[in-house]
Amino acid sequence: MTAPTLEAGLDDEQLAAVTAPRGPVCVLAGAGTGKTRTITRRIAHLVSTGHVAPGQVLAVTFTARAAGEMRTRLRALGVSGVQARTFHAAALRQLRYFWPRVVGGPQWQLLDGKLRLVGQAAARVKAGTDAAALRDFAGEIEWAKATLVTPDEYPAAVAKLRRETPAAAEQVAAVYAGYEALKNRAEMLDFDDLLLHTAAALEEHAGVAEEFRDRYRCFVVDEYQDVTPLQQRVLDAWLGERDDLTVVGDANQTIYTFAGASPRYLLDFARRFPEAVVVRLERDYRSTPQVVAAANTLIGSARGRVAGSRLRLIGQLPPGPEPDFAEHDDEPAEAAAAAKQIARLIADGTPASEIAVLFRINAQSEVYEQALTDVGVPYQVRGGERFFNRPEVRRAMVAVRAAGEVDAPLVDAVRAVLAPVGLTPDPPAGAQQRAQWESLLAIVELAEELVAVEPDAGMPRFAAELETRADAAHPPTVQGVTLASLHAAKGLEWDVVFLVGLVEGTLPIQHAEGDDEAIEEERRLLYVGITRARRRLAMSWALSRQPGGPRRRRRSRFLYGLIPDEHPASRVANSGGGRGAPKPRCRVCGSPLIGADSMKLRRCADCPSDVDLELLDRLRGWRADVAKEQQVPAYVIFTDATLTAIAEQRPADNASLVRIPGIGARKLDRYGEAVLGLIAESDS
Ligand code: ATP
Ligand code: MG
16 A cells, blocks of 8 residues: 555656656656656655565665765655665675675775876876876776776777867876776775676676675666766666666756766667656746746757757746846955855845855855855855764764663753763854854754654664764755755755856866867756755856956856846946946845836835834944944844844734744844834834
């Protein structure tokens, strides 16, 4: 019997994919249409109808975080024991298990980064050995291995593809060959070898293949548009003659072709499995029609190979704000503006964990880390894969492990155990200390999550759960803003997304220039970024890197067609700078005024007209004093929006005061009396 919840909340097409009989299934669909939801439900459906046991399912994702999310979602559906892993993690596990039979002797160690051996190989053939050259060689070797090209085959392969190589193809091939020889002599494996050896073990050892295929019966791959030939070979080895495979993907989100990924396996799936159930989804359940329109516009001008599979999304959510565009003089100013907006959103009630800042390259993160620290907003870099590496988290895990069985309810007990590690009742001051505190709080939330699923779980069970998560590097959602590269954001979603650094040379990245396919991949990256936003989307760029530097940068070409003509960012660009007279500001909320109507009213169209301006002034004055006293920016006390709402609604007591967004219990405690006093004064 299927639990009714497994089919609830699915549209007809999703349902068709979820309930399709065992066998090949392919879901081809755009961003936010519920692909990941569909495969998770499909797994749960197959398990709950008794078609497979949870342990016989192998679900493959492309990041450890995505794998962790899938396990969490499955557990919420009442399914545990499904293997959800990355290709690499799955291969590593299998290889460890089969090693004695396939190779024998001690297991080869995993190579921690290629550069040292690549450097030795490069020196031998007198190739460039500076850091950048070595990274390029390593990247080429990875591409070659991912596309199943050996050193011997390399020169012909790149010639055929007209692939740009970092040095003469023969020289790259020589470095590649030298690297392989050194690595094998040292009895080491690199990441790609994990996959190669796993495939080979299954292909060449009938006994191994038989045992494996007896163990795993059903395979599921998310984000299948980004599979490499090497990963596909592993998948084929896993499958053997069987066809129990569900794949989901979106060719428009292919963002790893530079590393050898190819959407052709996805697009050719129905040809390979003619009896496959193929489902197309086009309803977007993630984003507002405004965000969906931006995504459709951007991808509508895509060209080239992948664009053939164009899918238009149809937004299903109620409308939200139009995307915001902003041009800044320099990067620190761009980051400061984003940080300020983020602080406001948080003060107005958006959880920090529902906000992301996404950029093209990881180096861009630092200026945002700085800007967020400046305004006291906690953040995590790249979805926080490093969560379990944080010192306070390690200390917490040691404490949990040491606690043993306890009498108290788990969540209370965990709080008590973490108190000596730094879990104070109230958040401490200082952004970094608060970030630590948030990590500890996140561990308590993990305990809450566990108890929700397993009410009887005790401390040892919780310790084991933490270990499992740490192994899989699946961090709990800390209450911090996410800073991530566009690549790392794949498959995830946030209420508010800031896409920053949108200038030529960064997006599209410099080295894509002159290569049409590479430019299209950059476009798809922006498409991935836009479609991460549920409600609010802010896009920004800066004309110079450093303050006072030459304002020579140009906004990304992908923004043309996205920015409406009447938007101020369009005018700024058209008039070549837009400095000069200060922009008129709203007399209610203080934002720059946009559009003739607002100018006339001297307030934003959606700002209240019946606000008590005198009271608002007094509130602002009070806020300035408090901010000065506490040495924090004013909006940390209350944002303009909150003050405006107070001046408009004139709450008379605590109960009506907390109803205003941006005023929680803590703020009520601290400022409630003063604010109610000011209102009472202005009444008299
Ligand atoms: P991406 O291409 O970005 O990976 P996706 O196709 O995998 O997106 P999901 O992450 O599965 O999309 O779903 C996007 C959002 O829409 C999620 O918040 C999900 O819970 C929600 N959603 C999916 N299907 C439905 C539905 N039928 N009704 C309501 N919400 C849905
Ligand atoms: Mg998905």
